[in-house]
Structures are given as C-alpha cells and as structure tokens.
Amino acid sequence: MATLLIHAGRALTPATEISDAGILIREDAIEAIGPRSGMTLPAGAQEIRATDKTAVPGFIDVHIHGAGGHDVMEGTNAALRSITRRVSEYGTTSLVATTVTASTDQTLRAIEGIAGYIAQQHETEEPRAEVLGIHFEGPFISKDRRGVHPSQWIQLPSAETLSRFLKAAAGNARILTIAPEVLGAAPCIDAAREAGLVVSMGHTDASYEQARAAMARGARSATHVYNAMRPFSHRDPGVIGAVLTSPEVNAELIADGVHVEEAAMKLLLLAKGAAHVTLVSDGLSATGMPDGKYMLGEFEVTVSGGVCRNADGVLAGSTLTLDHALRNIVALGIPLPDAVRMLTLNPASLLGIEFKKGSLRVGADADILLLDENLHLAGVWARGVALN
Numbered sequence: 001m002a003t004l005l006i007h008a009g010r011a012l013t014p015a016t017e018i019s020d021a022g023i024l025i026r027e028d029a030i031e032a033i034g035p036r037s038g039m040t041l042p043a044g045a046q047e048i049r050a051t052d053k054t055a056v057p058g059f060i061d062v063h064i065h066g067a068g069g070h071d072v073m074e075g076t077n078a079a080l081r082s083i084t085r086r087v088s089e090y091g092t093t094s095l096v097a098t099t100v101t102a103s104t105d106q107t108l109r110a111i112e113g114i115a116g117y118i119a120q121q122h123e124t125e126e127p128r129a130e131v132l133g134i135h136f137e138g139p140f141i142s143k144d145r146r147g148v149h150p151s152q153w154i155q156l157p158s159a160e161t162l163s164r165f166l167k168a169a170a171g172n173a174r175i176l177t178i179a180p181e182v183l184g185a186a187p188c189i190d191a192a193r194e195a196g197l198v199v200s201m202g203h204t205d206a207s208y209e210q211a212r213a214a215m216a217r218g219a220r221s222a223t224h225v226y227n228a229m230r231p232f233s234h235r236d237p238g239v240i241g242a243v244l245t246s247p248e249v250n251a252e253l254i255a256d257g258v259h260v261e262e263a264a265m266k267l268l269l270l271a272k273g274a275a276h277v278t279l280v281s282d283g284l285s286a287t288g289m290p291d292g293k294y295m296l297g298e299f300e301v302t303v304s305g306g307v308c309r310n311a312d313g314v315l316a317g318s319t320l321t322l323d324h325a326l327r328n329i330v331a332l333g334i335p336l337p338d339a340v341r342m343l344t345l346n347p348a349s350l351l352g353i354e355f356k357k358g359s360l361r362v363g364a365d366a367d368i369l370l371l372d373e374n375l376h377l378a379g380v381w382a383r384g385v386a387l388n
C-alpha cells in the first residue's frame with residue numbers, strides 16, 4: 001500500500017468540519033488530517049483531487065445478518081468474505097456480524113465460524129468491511145415480540161448458555177440483544193456486562209419500569225427501536241417510552257422508511273438527539289440482490305420490492321444499505337454532519353473503539369468515503385485499500 005493524500009472539498013470528521021481538507025493515508029491508517037494548504041505531499045505519494053466531494057468516515061453497521069446472497073449464520077470464510085465485500089460497495093467498512101435465533105448447536109457453530117474468520121480476515125489485499133465482532137440477536141428474547149425469530153429456538157436467558165457463546169466467540173462477542181423482562185434476564189445481563197458486551201434491549205415486551213431497571217443494570221442500547229417492542233402508549237409508555245426519555249441510552253434505527261414511519265423516526269431523533277441514535281441496516285442475505293426467496297438463518301424470507309417478509313407476512317430484516325440510510329435521514333431534515341455521526345462516531349463510541357473507527361483522526365484506521373453532492377458514494381477506502 002502506497003502513501004496517499006486525499007484532497008477533499010470538505011471533511012466531516014464528523015465532530016468537526018474541515019473545508020478544503022487533506023487526509024494523508026499511510027498503509028492502513030490516517031497519518032495526518034487538516035487543511036490541505038497546510039500539508040506537503042510526501043515524496044512518492046499519490047494525490048487524489050476530489051475538491052467537489054465530501055470525505056466522511058466509513059460506515060459501521062452494528063446490526064447486520066448478511067448481504068450478497070450470504071448470511072453470517074453460514075459461518076464460513078467464503079460467506080463472510082462475500083458479505084464483507086458486498087457491503088463495502090455501499091460504504092460499510094466495518095460491521096458486527098449479527099446472529100439470528102437458532103438452536104444452541106447451530107448458533108455455536110456459527111459463532112466459531114465467525115471467530116475463525118475474524119482471526120484471519122486481514123490476510124487480504126481486497127477492499128472489504130472489517131468484522132469487528134459478533135452481535136447475538138437471540139435466543140434470549142420475548143416470544144411475544146419475536147418478529148420472525150423462530151419460536152422453537154427462543155430460550156429463557158441463561159448465563160451458562162451465554163458463557164458457551166462467549167467461549168466460542170474467543171473474545172469477539174460485542175453485543176447481546178436481550179428481552180430484560182424475561183425470567184433469568186438479570187443474571188444474564190450481569191454476565192454480559194462482566195464480559196464487556198454492550199447489552200441492548202430488544203425483541204422485548206418490557207414495561208417502562210422493567211426497561212428502566214435494565215438500564216440501571218447496565219443496558220446501554222436498544223435494538224431496532226419501535227420494531228419488535230411493546231408499543232408506546234401514553235398510559236403504558238413501555239420500553240419505547242424508557243428509551244425516548246433516557247438520554248444516555250443508544251437507539252438503533254432501521255431508517256428504510258418501511259420499518260418505521262417518518263413521523264416516528266422524527267420523534268426518535270428529536271428525543272434522542274444526534275449523539276444517541278445509531279443507524280443500522282438489519283440487512284439480510286438479500287441485500288444487494290434481486291427480489292426473490294432468501295434464507296435468514298434456517299428459514300425462508302421473500303423479498304418483493306426490496307422489502308423482506310416471512311411466510312406470514314411479518315417484516316424480516318431489510319435490504320437497506322447504509323448509504324441509503326444516510327440519504328433517508330438527511331431527507332428528513334437532519335443536518336449531514338449529524339446523519340454521518342449516526343453511522344460512524346455513534347456506533348464506534350457504543351463499541352468503545354472511537355479512536356480507531358468511525359472518525360477521521362490521526363491514528364484511526366483509514367476507513368474513508370467520498371460523497372458527491374447528492375450523497376452518493378464516489379470513493380471507498382477500507383483500511384487504506386481502495387474499492388475499484
């Protein structure tokens with residue numbers, strides 16, 4: 001990898017805006033960033049002139065099941081290579097591979113496979129998203145709010161089963177989605193916190209009080225807010241009411257315009273502010289593929305007009321890509337730096353890796369996107385490796 005200087009019309013770090021910016025990449029990291037006028041091109045370095053473009057950090061997806069015809073539950077290097085390559089075309093330069101509720105054995109096999117892939121993922125010169133770790137979505141969820149997760153594999157939360165998952169993950173477990181009101185959730189939340197995981201309330205029928213109690217126990221996030229949750233009511237605000245009124249809690253949002261109506265998205269953004277919403281894809285294997293039939297874990301979903309449903313017509317994940325999510329949020333009237341933050345700095349902060357990912361700063365990985373004036377991708381670098 002050569003040394004490269006990107007000269008962009010502006011850079012959103014995203015905490016600050018630098019106009020007429022220079023970003024110097026050496027190997028896989030950002031060596032310098034600032035006004036281009038204050039930089040000299042190192043000998044032998046290539047300069048990319050993109051003065052009509054905006055540079056932003058690569059997107060981070062903390063809730064994604066698959067893409068390009070493959071699902072992370074396959075757990076093979078080939079499947080994960082295919083997924084990470086495909087999403088990089090949409091600006092996702094890192095992700096947390098998200099499991100779906102399945103049998104314990106099948107989940108363990110998938111976790112071991114993903115961990116094995118992570119251990120060798122950098123032995124490549126191809127641009128692809130980095131797998132930052134694993135998000136367990138299920139099996140410790142509510143049967144009443146399961147969405148399309150198969151009910152026969154939903155289990156009561158068990159710290160013992162979780163410890164088997166953690167062992168299989170070999171240090172790569174990052175997020176646990178759990179329904180905090182279910183019997184056995186409290187010790188499981190404690191075990192997840194002790195292991196350093198982000199505890200995320202999701203697929204949950206929790207009341208307001210139960211959700212607040214989970215936050216007091218250390219739950220810091222909520223999984224695809226509004227979807228697969230006890231509905232909000234003014235006399236029974238539930239988990240949604242708790243999330244909306246607890247500034248410190250991160251809210252995942254699937255901003256495809258199908259999972260959550262515009263007004264509900266606006267309400268969430270107003271209540272939480274730019275710093276506490278993280279845009280996710282909840283993307284399935286069908287992402288980047290034509291309409292048709294696809295697998296999510298072990299069950300089939302039908303994709304029509306880009307919308308995924310199971311045999312009963314229940315919404316099943318999405319085919320949303322994060323570049324599209326960015327444009328959807330900006331179309332709601334959210335300023336671009338705030339929208340960028342929800343795809344970069346916020347997920348990085350949630351995972352505690354904001355010095356390495358999700359930020360254009362010295363020493364961070366060179367995960368960089370160029371956006372044109374319509375917010376379409378005009379360039380992608382993943383750890384310094386250019387797409388195309």
Ligand SMILES: [Zn+2]
Pocket residue numbers: 137147203224228
């Ligand atoms: Zn879900």
